[in-house]
Amino acid sequence: MTRPAPPRPVPALLAAGLLTAAAACSGGGGGGDGDASTLSSLDYNIAEPQNTATEEMLEACADEAGVTVEREELPRDQLMPRLLQGASQQDLPDLMLIDNPDLPQVAATGALVPLEEAGVTIDGFYPSVLEAGTHDGTLYGIATGVNGLALFYDTEKLDEAGLEPPETWEELRSAAGELTDGDTNGLAFSAIGHEEGTWTFEPFFWSNGAELTQVDSPEAVEALELWQDLVEDGSVSQSAVNWSQADVKDQFVGGRAAMMVNGSWQLPVLDGEDVEYGVVPLPVPEAGTDPATPMGGEVWAVARSGGEREAKAVEVLQCLVDDDNMTEWAELNAYVPGKEGLAGALAEEDPGMAPFVESVPSARSRTAELGADYPSVSSALADAVQAVLAGDATPEEALSQAQESVPAS
Amino acid sequence: MQTRRRSGARSRRLTGAAFLAPLVVYIAVFFGYPLATNAGMSVREYTAASFYTGEAPFVGLANYARLLGDPLFATTLANTALFTAGSLAFQFGIGLALAVFFQRRFPLNGLLRSLLLVPWLLPLVVSGTVWRWIYDQEYGVLNQALLGLSGAVEEATGLAFLGSGIAWLSSTDLALASVTAANVWVGIPFNMVILYGGLQNIPRQLYEAAELDGAGPWQRFRHVTWPLLRPVTAVVLMLGLVYTLKVFDVIMVLTQGGPANASHTLTTWSYQLSFTELDFGAGAAAGNVLILIALAFALVYLRSARTADEGGAR
Numbered sequence: 001m002t003r004p005a006p007p008r009p010v011p012a013l014l015a016a017g018l019l020t021a022a023a024a025c026s027g028g029g030g031g032g033d034g035d036a037s038t039l040s041s042l043d044y045n046i047a048e049p050q051n052t053a054t055e056e057m058l059e060a061c062a063d064e065a066g067v068t069v070e071r072e073e074l075p076r077d078q079l080m081p082r083l084l085q086g087a088s089q090q091d092l093p094d095l096m097l098i099d100n101p102d103l104p105q106v107a108a109t110g111a112l113v114p115l116e117e118a119g120v121t122i123d124g125f126y127p128s129v130l131e132a133g134t135h136d137g138t139l140y141g142i143a144t145g146v147n148g149l150a151l152f153y154d155t156e157k158l159d160e161a162g163l164e165p166p167e168t169w170e171e172l173r174s175a176a177g178e179l180t181d182g183d184t185n186g187l188a189f190s191a192i193g194h195e196e197g198t199w200t201f202e203p204f205f206w207s208n209g210a211e212l213t214q215v216d217s218p219e220a221v222e223a224l225e226l227w228q229d230l231v232e233d234g235s236v237s238q239s240a241v242n243w244s245q246a247d248v249k250d251q252f253v254g255g256r257a258a259m260m261v262n263g264s265w266q267l268p269v270l271d272g273e274d275v276e277y278g279v280v281p282l283p284v285p286e287a288g289t290d291p292a293t294p295m296g297g298e299v300w301a302v303a304r305s306g307g308e309r310e311a312k313a314v315e316v317l318q319c320l321v322d323d324d325n326m327t328e329w330a331e332l333n334a335y336v337p338g339k340e341g342l343a344g345a346l347a348e349e350d351p352g353m354a355p356f357v358e359s360v361p362s363a364r365s366r367t368a369e370l371g372a373d374y375p376s377v378s379s380a381l382a383d384a385v386q387a388v389l390a391g392d393a394t395p396e397e398a399l400s401q402a403q404e405s406v407p408a409s
Numbered sequence: 410m411q412t413r414r415r416s417g418a419r420s421r422r423l424t425g426a427a428f429l430a431p432l433v434v435y436i437a438v439f440f441g442y443p444l445a446t447n448a449g450m451s452v453r454e455y456t457a458a459s460f461y462t463g464e465a466p467f468v469g470l471a472n473y474a475r476l477l478g479d480p481l482f483a484t485t486l487a488n489t490a491l492f493t494a495g496s497l498a499f500q501f502g503i504g505l506a507l508a509v510f511f512q513r514r515f516p517l518n519g520l521l522r523s524l525l526l527v528p529w530l531l532p533l534v535v536s537g538t539v540w541r542w543i544y545d546q547e548y549g550v551l552n553q554a555l556l557g558l559s560g561a562v563e564e565a566t567g568l569a570f571l572g573s574g575i576a577w578l579s580s581t582d583l584a585l586a587s588v589t590a591a592n593v594w595v596g597i598p599f600n601m602v603i604l605y606g607g608l609q610n611i612p613r614q615l616y617e618a619a620e621l622d623g624a625g626p627w628q629r630f631r632h633v634t635w636p637l638l639r640p641v642t643a644v645v646l647m648l649g650l651v652y653t654l655k656v657f658d659v660i661m662v663l664t665q666g667g668p669a670n671a672s673h674t675l676t677t678w679s680y681q682l683s684f685t686e687l688d689f690g691a692g693a694a695a696g697n698v699l700i701l702i703a704l705a706f707a708l709v710y711l712r713s714a715r716t717a718d719e720g721g722a723r
Contacts, residue, residue: 080457081684087461105687109461183547193667194685238579239546241668256547372457376686387669392581398669401480 036308039069039316042083043097043298044076053332058095061319067312069095080105087111092303094313098141100132100299101195101378104371107135113302115139118314129338132365133299141299142321145335147264148293148363149203150355151283155276157184157258165280166259169204169226172283176235179258186235188248188257191227193386196244198378199294199366200261201227201385206292206364208285213369213406215381216399222285224388224395231389241386252277263296264356267334281355295363297335336360373407380405444700450693457687465690472694481670481678489674489699492589493653499593500649501642504600509630511601512608522605529598537662540591544577544663551577581671584664588672592659596652600645607641608634647710654703675699 039062045054055071062069072093074082080102086092087109098106106112116122116139122130125142133141151172153165161179166172176186191197204227210220230236243251249266251257253273261282270277281291300320302313319325323342330337330346336357337343347357367374384398393401451472453465476482511522528536543551552574559571577587611634619629657676660666666673666681673681675695683692 080687084457084460087457088463090461092461105457108456109458111461193665193669237547238576241579242541242664372687376688379681379686383667383669386667387581390576390579390581390668390671392669392671 036312037067039067039094039309039313041069041071041095041097042079042093043071043073044079045097046073046075049332053329054097057320057325057329058316061316061325064319065312065315067316069316094303094305094309095316096301096303097298098301100141100143100295100297101199101366101374103133103141103299103301104135104367104374106301107138107140108372111303112140113304113310113314115142115302115314115317118302118310120314120318124339124341126338126340126343126360128295128361128363128365131368132295132297133301134365135367135371141301142317143297143299143338144321144326144329145333145337146295146297146360146363147333147335148296148356148359149200149261149263150279150281150293150359151259152252152262152266152270153259153278153280154252154255154257155278158278165278166283167280168283168287169285173226173229173233173235176230176259177233180233180235183256185237185251185257187230187259187261188236188243188251189227189240189261190243190245190248191240191382191385191389192242192244193379193382195375195378195382197241197382197385199296200245201381202364202366203261203282203291203293205381206294207282207289211369212366212374212377212381214403215377215384215406216396216403220399221395224385224399227385228388228395238389241389264334264336264353267352279352279355281358290362291359293359293363294366295360370407376405377402447693447696447700450689451697453690455689455693457689459689468690472690475691476694476698481673484670485673485675485678485695488585488672489654489676489702491585492592492656492674493650495586495589496592496596496653496656497646497649499590500596500600501646503593504597504645505604507597507601508604508608509634511605522601525601526598528595529602533595533658534662536595537591537659540594540659541578541663544587544591546574546576546579549574549577551575578664579668581669584668584672588660588663591663592653592656595659596649599652600649603645604638604641607638611637643710643713647706650706651703654699675702 041058043054045051051073054073058069058071076099079098083092083096083098083106087106092111096106115133120139120142122139122142126146129143129146130139132146133139133143151165157179158165158175161175163175163178166175172187179186190200201223204223205220208219208223210217210223214220227236231238231240237251240248245262245266248257248260248262249269252260252262253270253275255275267279282293284291300317302310302317304310305313321338323339326337326339327342327346329335330342334353334356336353337346340361343357343360347354366378370377380402384393384395384402387393387398387401388395392398450465452467452469453459454468454471455465459465507525511518543549546552555571556574559569563569575583577583615633615637616629619633624632655676656674657680660672660674660677661680664672666677670678675698679692679695679699681692682695683689686692
């Protein structure tokens with residue numbers, strides 16, 4: 001080799017640019033024709049047992065409506081890009097399961113069927129559950145079940161320390177301090193730099209009276225100060241800024257955390273592990289304050305396709321959220337059924353679910369105030385939390401910076 | 410006679426065009442189109458709804474203005490520069506040192522050299538995950554080793570230099586350095602292999618002649634190895650620059666650009682704008698800034714390669 005072959009830098013350097021364009025190109029699946037005998041469906045329930053359960057429920061409901069459903073499933077983070085691809089070709093799946101904070105983005109395109117107009121009955125649902133499927137006052141999505149956050153505690157560790165599960169912020173801080181010992185942190189939560197971190201922070205933020213339209217209010221600052229104190233006390237590891245909720249669960253199961261903030265879907269996971277635990281509602285600023293957890297969970301929505309096809313899809317959706325399916329889904333996933341009556345029955349049957357059921361009526365939709373602007377505010381709020389926990393900014397500074405992302409109304 | 414020659418020339422031109430066509434089509438479809446789309450997207454207000462409605466109002470340079478006005482822009486730009494410069498300097502320095510070292514004959518040379526290739530063979534997500542474990546504040550092997558060392562020092566001298574584990578990935582001061590270090594590790598084999606190849610091409614006699622003239626090891630490196638390795642060095646650095654500018658996976662696995670955006674580069678920020686905040690216009694604009702930077706460096710390289718060629722021809 002006398003002279004190296006000239007490098008070809010162009011292809012490599014375009015890759016970064018391609019990234020953003022990728023969503024626009026190529027498409028796939030789904031049916032766009034007028035044939036109403038086969039419907040398409042898209043969800044991200046790829047883990048078992050949800051995968052099989054979704055398949056069976058769709059099949060049964062399709063039978064009832066006299067159609068067949070072709071189901072496609074994807075990992076969670078590929079769902080929105082796939083929906084956007086579909087949207088760009090006017091070719092969305094007839095039925096889709098969307099994480100509720102993403103719903104406004106999809107609904108804002110005008111591609112979804114307004115469910116009440118289409119004749120879907122919504123009797124018995126918690127108003128808060130319907131709120132989470134609503135965009136601009138119109139219902140576009142219905143949840144089979146919802147989830148929320150609560151405080152999990154290691155029974156053994158609390159007994160050893162002679163502590164009761166904390167109910168207020170003050171109790172939380174002192175209990176977390178007392179439970180911190182050597183390798184064990186008193187508390188663990190996810191403060192990761194995206195929606196997962198924001199949603200873990202929101203119950204603290206909201207229960208203190210802060211609002212997403214004014215993220216630099218004194219109430220918001222106070223909530224963030226609590227998190228800051230917990231980390232500065234050493235009760236929560238600074239690594240929380242890199243932990244997902246699954247990492248937090250691992251810390252708890254591994255005995256590295258005596259308490260954790262986590263969601264109901266961890267209940268079946270914890271039951272399979274060697275750990276004695278209890279669950280209580282998240283501590284509130286002062287005794288008697290209402291808890292306010294963000295409403296979690298996915299909603300089924302129907303794409304506009306007109307005529308027979310759309311009507312059949314609505315029929316399938318109505319069946320997916322009927323009492324039997326709702327109860328089955330809730331038991332399988334440790335979700336709270338979207339209907340009040342069913343949820344009450346479940347809470348009596350399973351005490352571990354009780355704190356989650358209790359939180360549903362006061363649970364809040366993350367997108368109620370901001371709609372399609374929620375993702376950018378959520379991202380800014382997560383950044384503010386991270387800046388404070390990493391010791392980079394005071395809560396006031398970080399939150400006033402975040403406020404700049406809130407659109408002026 | 411003349412017409413014949415002309416038609417001969419024309420058919421030659423046509424043949425040439427036929428050979429060129431596949432390449433031109435390939436570049437147009439896979440690079441021209443996405444580039445143009447990206448440029449188009451960056452001057453529009455392109456949101457999630459735009460995908461369905463096809464309506465993306467033209468906003469001129471508003472997305473670029475938004476980026477420039479964002480305090481994060483300066484941070485990510487500085488991060489990109491630090492990440493790239495740090496990665497290149499250490500990858501190249503260590504790679505070169507290893508390449509020179511492996512030029513010597515010693516037992517197990519070949520085996521060791523192939524073992525050093527392992528980081529290159531691993532998928533980046535795997536390396537990233539392993540580094541995440543190494544860096545873990547509570548039970549990562551790096552902190553355990555440092556704490557053990559500190560304990561030993563304390564026993565000997567009564568002074569510990571470390572009280573608790575260092576927050577490699579969760580401190581805004583250290584995250585970028587930690588991510589860069591992981592990326593250096595990933596890039597060393599590439600540098601070593603190419604530089605080693607370059608070294609093999611330097612005629613042995615030159616070293617012997619230099620030795621006869623009384624040149625020591627440093628002088629031999631400085632006056633024989635370094636100048637003869639220059640063309641290879643330029644290629645390695647240029648390719649390294651392009652690879653490093655577009656690094657995405659390592660950062661996403663280790664810190665996702667956090668904590669508090671402390672380790673965002675233009676690549677990860679562009680991704681966040683597009684796919685987390687669903688502001689595709691701004692994301693495309695950030696991607697274009699990155700392309701412009703890479704393009705500028707590519708032009709500098711092409712220029713210097715051309716002058717070097719002309720110099721060599723004379």
